[in-house]
Amino acid sequence: MAATQRILDFLATRRPSGPCLVVDLDVVRDNYRAFEKALPDSRIYYAVKANPAPEILRLLAAMGSSFDTASVAEVEMAMDAGAPADRISFGNTIKKERDILRAYELGIRLFAVDCVEEVEKVARAAPGASVFCRVLTDGAGAEWPLSRKFGCVPAMAVDVLRHAKALGLDAYGVSFHVGSQQTDLTAWDRALGDAQRVFAALAEEGIVLRMVNMGGGFPTRYLKDVPAAQAYGQAIFDALRKHFGNRIPETIVEPGRGMVGNAGVIKSEVVLIAKKADNDNVRWVYLDIGKFGGLAETMDEAIRYPIVTARDADEKSPCVLAGPTCDSADVMYEKTPYPLPLSLTIGDEVLIEGTGAYTTTYSAVAFNGFEPLRSYVI
Ligand SMILES: *Cc1c(COP(=O)(O)O)cnc(C)c1O
Numbered sequence: 001m002a003a004t005q006r007i008l009d010f011l012a013t014r015r016p017s018g019p020c021l022v023v024d025l026d027v028v029r030d031n032y033r034a035f036e037k038a039l040p041d042s043r044i045y046y047a048v049k050a051n052p053a054p055e056i057l058r059l060l061a062a063m064g065s066s067f068d069t070a071s072v073a074e075v076e077m078a079m080d081a082g083a084p085a086d087r088i089s090f091g092n093t094i095k096k097e098r099d100i101l102r103a104y105e106l107g108i109r110l111f112a113v114d115c116v117e118e119v120e121k122v123a124r125a126a127p128g129a130s131v132f133c134r135v136l137t138d139g140a141g142a143e144w145p146l147s148r149k150f151g152c153v154p155a156m157a158v159d160v161l162r163h164a165k166a167l168g169l170d171a172y173g174v175s176f177h178v179g180s181q182q183t184d185l186t187a188w189d190r191a192l193g194d195a196q197r198v199f200a201a202l203a204e205e206g207i208v209l210r211m212v213n214m215g216g217g218f219p220t221r222y223l224k225d226v227p228a229a230q231a232y233g234q235a236i237f238d239a240l241r242k243h244f245g246n247r248i249p250e251t252i253v254e255p256g257r258g259m260v261g262n263a264g265v266i267k268s269e270v271v272l273i274a275k276k277a278d279n280d281n282v283r284w285v286y287l288d289i290g291k292f293g294g295l296a297e298t299m300d301e302a303i304r305y306p307i308v309t310a311r312d313a314d315e316k317s318p319c320v321l322a323g324p325t326c327d328s329a330d331v332m333y334e335k336t337p338y339p340l341p342l343s344l345t346i347g348d349e350v351l352i353e354g355t356g357a358y359t360t361t362y363s364a365v366a367f368n369g370f371e372p373l374r375s376y377v378i
Contacts, residue, residue, distance in 0.1 A: 002306075002308075002353060003022075003265040003308070003351055003353060004024045004026070004027060006024050006026065006378055007022045007024050007265050007378070010022055010376065010378050011267055014376075016267070016374065016376065018288065018371070018374065019266060019267065019268045019269070019287075019288050019289040019293060019294075019373060019374070020266065020267055020373065020374040020375065020376060021264050021265070021266050021294070021355060021356070021359055021360055021373055021374070021375040021376070022264065022265055022266075022267065022375075022376045022377075022378060023051070023053065023055075023056065023260065023263050023264040023356050023375065023376070023377045023378070024263050024264075024378060025055060025056070025059055025263070025377060025378065027262060027263035027356075028056055028059060028060070028259060028260055028263045028356075029059060029063070031229075031255075031258065031259050031260070031262070031263065032044070032059075032060060032063050032065060032259065034228075034229040034230075035218075035229060035253065035255055035258070035259070037229070037230070037233075038228075038229035038230050038232060038233030038234075039229075039232075039233045039236065039237075039251075039253055041248075041251060042214070042251040042252060042253045043066055043250075043251070043252050043253075044065050044066060044252075044253055044254075044255065045065070045066040045067055045068040045089055045091070045213075045252055045253070045254045046060050046065050046066070046067050046068065046254070046255065046256070046259055047068045047091075047216050047254045047255065047256030047259075048067055048068065048069050048070070048074045048077060048078060048256075049070055049074070049256060049358075049361055050256030050257055050259065050260050050261075050356075050357040050358055050361070051256075051260045051264070051356055051357055051358075051359075051360060051361065052074065052077050052360075052361065053360070053375055053377045054077070054080070054081060055377035056260060056377060057077060057078060057080075057081030057083075058081045058082060060081075060259075061078070061081045061082040061083045061087075062082065065083075065087075066083065066087035066088065066089065066252075067083050067087060067088050067089070068089050068091040068216075068254040068256075069088055069089065069090055069091060069092075070090075070091060070092035071092065071099065072099050072102045072103055072106075075088055075090065075103050075106055075108060076106070079106065084107075085106060085107025085108050085109070086107070086109065088108055088110070089108075089110040089111075089112070089213075089252075089254075090103050090108050090110065090111045090112065091112045091175075091213075091254065092112060093112050093113060093114040093115075093118060093134055093150050093151070094118075095111075095118070095121065097121040097124065097125050098125075100121055100122055100125035100126050101125040101126070103126070104125055104126035104129065108126075108129075109126070109128075109129045109130055110129065110130050110131075110132075110172070111126060111129055111130070111131050111132075112131070112132055112133075112134055112175060112213075113131050113132070113133055113134070113160060113164065114133060114134040114135075114150060114151050114152045114157075114160065115152060115156075115160060116159065116160055116163045119131065119160055119163050119164045119167065119169065120163075120167070122164075122169060123164070123167035123168060123169055127168060127169075128168060128169065128170065129169060129170065130169070130170040130172035131161075131164045131169050131170065131171065131172060132172050132173040132174060132175045132211060132213050133152070133157040133160045133161050133164075133173075133174055133175070133198070134150055134151040134152070134157075134174075134175045134176060134177075135151045135152060135153070135154050135157050135174060135175070135176050135191070135194050135195065135198065136148070136150075136151035136152060136153055136176075137151065137176050137177065137178050137179065137187070137190070137191050137194075139178070139179035140179070140184065140187065141178075141179065141182055141183060141184025141186075141187050142178065142179025142180055142181055142182040142183075142184075142187070142217060143179075143180070143181035143182075143183070143219075143302055143303060144179065144180035144181050144297060144302050144303065145179040145180070146177050146179055146180060147179065150177065151176065151177075154194045154195075154197050154198050155201075157174060157198045158198055158201045158202055161174075161198070161202055161207065161209065162202065162205065162207060165207055171202070171207055171209060172209065172210060172211050173209045173210055173211030173212055173213060173249065173250075174194075174195040174198045174199070174209065174211075174212055174213070175212070175213030175214075175215060175252075176191040176194070176195065176213070176214065176215055177215030177216055177217060177254075178191055178214075178215060178217040179217055180216060180217055180256070180257055181217070181219045181220070181257060181303065182217035182218070182219060183219050183224075183226050183227065185227060185231060185232065185235035186235070187217070188214060188217075188232075188235060188236050188239050189235070189238075189239040189242070189243075191214070192212065192214070192236075192239045192240060192242075192243045192244075193239075193243050195212050195243070196243040196244055199244075199249070209249065210249055210250055211249055211250040211251070211252065212240075212249050212250075212251050212252070213251075213252040213253075213254065214236065214251055214252065214253050214254075215253070215254050216253070216254045216255050216256045216257065216258065217258075218232055218253075218255045218257065218258030218259075219257065219258060219261075220257050220258055220261025220262045220354055220356075220357065221262060221354065222303060222304055222305055222306060222353075222354050223304055223305075223306055229258070256357055256358075257357040257358065259357075260356040260357045261354050261355075261356050261357040261358075262353075262354055262356060263356040264354075264355045264356025264357070264359065264375075265351050265352065265353050265354075265355060265356075266289060266294065266295075266351070266352040266355040266359065266373070267349060267350075267351060267352075268287045268288055268289045268349070268350050268351075268352055269287065269288045269347065269348070269349055269350070270285060270286070270287060270344060270345065270346055270347060270348045270349075270350060271286045271287060271288050271324055271346065272284075272285075272286040272346060273285050273286070273319075273344060273345070273346055274286075281317070281318070282317075282318050282319065282320055282337055283317065283318075283319045283320070283340075284319065284320045284322060285319045285320070285321050285322070285338075285340060285344065286322050286323070286324060287321065287322070287323060287324065287350065288324050288370075289323060289324070289352075289373070290322060290323010290324060290325060290330040290331075290332060291323055291325075291329065291330045291331075291332065292323065292325050292327070292330060292363070292364040292367040292368075292370070293323060293324070293325075293363050293364070293367075293370055293372075293373055294355070294359035294360060294362055294363035294373035295323070295332055295352070295355075295359065295362075296358070296362035296363075297358050297359075297362070298332035298333065301332070301333055301334075301335055301336055304333070304336075305352045305353060305354055305355060306352075306353040306354060307321075307338065307340070307350055307351070307352055307353070308350065308351040308352075308353060309340065309341055309344060309348060309349075309350050309351075310348070310349070311341040311343045311344060311348070312341060314341040314342060314343045315341070315342050315343075316339040316340055316341050316342065317339065317340070317342050318337035318338070318339055319333075319337055319338050319339070319340045319344075320333065320334045320337055320338075321333045321334075321337075321338045321340075322334075324368075324370065325367055325368045325370065326368055327367075327368075359373060360372070360373050360375050
């Protein structure tokens with residue numbers, strides 16, 4: 001997604017020095033409306049970790065969004081932005097009991113679990129709260145899979161929710177996350193099939209679940225086209241119909257990347273261009289931002305950002321792209337070199353597009369003395 005005119009004007013007039021992220025709130029607003037339109041029957045819980053800038057949280061809170069949070073600090077950020085406790089979910093399956101208690105004291109009544117051990121913590125610290133159990137997905141089709149770490153197999157989810165009910169909790173529903181930057185529309189269909197089987201197994205015991213949390217995964221455009229929100233909405237609606245017939249439960253979605261990814265652009269500067277041998281045909285281009293300055297999702301070259309320079313009309317050649325720190329892991333694209341203009345020069349500015357999500361939150365505090373990624377929300 002190209003930089004908006006507002007972002008370009010901001011960079012041209014303010015000329016911030018050093019690498020920085022600029023986020024255009026108009027794009028976030030459009031994204032929120034597109035989700036509302038594509039999934040009119042689902043409640044939207046913005047995944048705060050994607051970008052917790054207060055301006056973004058305030059905008060979304062005012063538009064009626066709910067929030068998916070992972071820590072007490074994120075709960076407080078959402079509340080400070082104006083979200084009431086009943087629009088906040090504590091969606092991390094890995095919580096300290098005292099953090100559950102703190103969230104409960106703040107009024108939070110919705111918690112994620114994926115094992116009986118976590119259910120017991122919630123039952124003690126947040127009596128009577130609603131819980132949903134996360135089921136595993138394989139993450140196939142996602143560029144940034146979240147598989148294995150979170151969720152349990154559907155058969156275990158039945159035990160977890162039965163246990164929740166026995167301990168006086170509200171066994172509310174099932175959640176899943178199909179993997180981030182998911183471009184395979186059938187991923188939701190498979191996960192919804194699993195969710196429905198958990199509903200059916202518990203219904204036989206008289207436990208009636210009411211909600212499916214369909215997580216995030218909605219992609220943003222990097223170099224390749226991705227299906228539009230409308231296509232996701234249709235695929236999800238069709239899958240809900242197929243698996244739940246005319247008894248479609250309440251649904252939640254938790255977009256992070258899809259809400260803010262295309263709203264932000266990072267401005268960076270070329271620090272050095274060099275070769276390792278005279279006859280190398282691949283140049284090394286070092287920027288003033290790398291994996292530790294906010295571009296962590298280039299790990300394993302998973303996310304490939306569009307990079308724009310003022311010389312893009314000139315002939316290009318393959319480059320290894322690296323960050324500025326003294327760590328050899330701080331190389332972003334090497335296995336698949338990045339084509340950049342032969343005329344690119346030390347000191348040139350480059351724009352890294354589609355960087356509104358998972359950049360400021362991933363930037364280290366001061367690795368090698370480089371300051372955390374600055375952000376301007378306009
Ligand atoms: C990170 C996360 C999200 C957001 O995922 P995206 O792929 O960025 O949309 C949603 N839900 C949960 C539980 C998460 O951990």
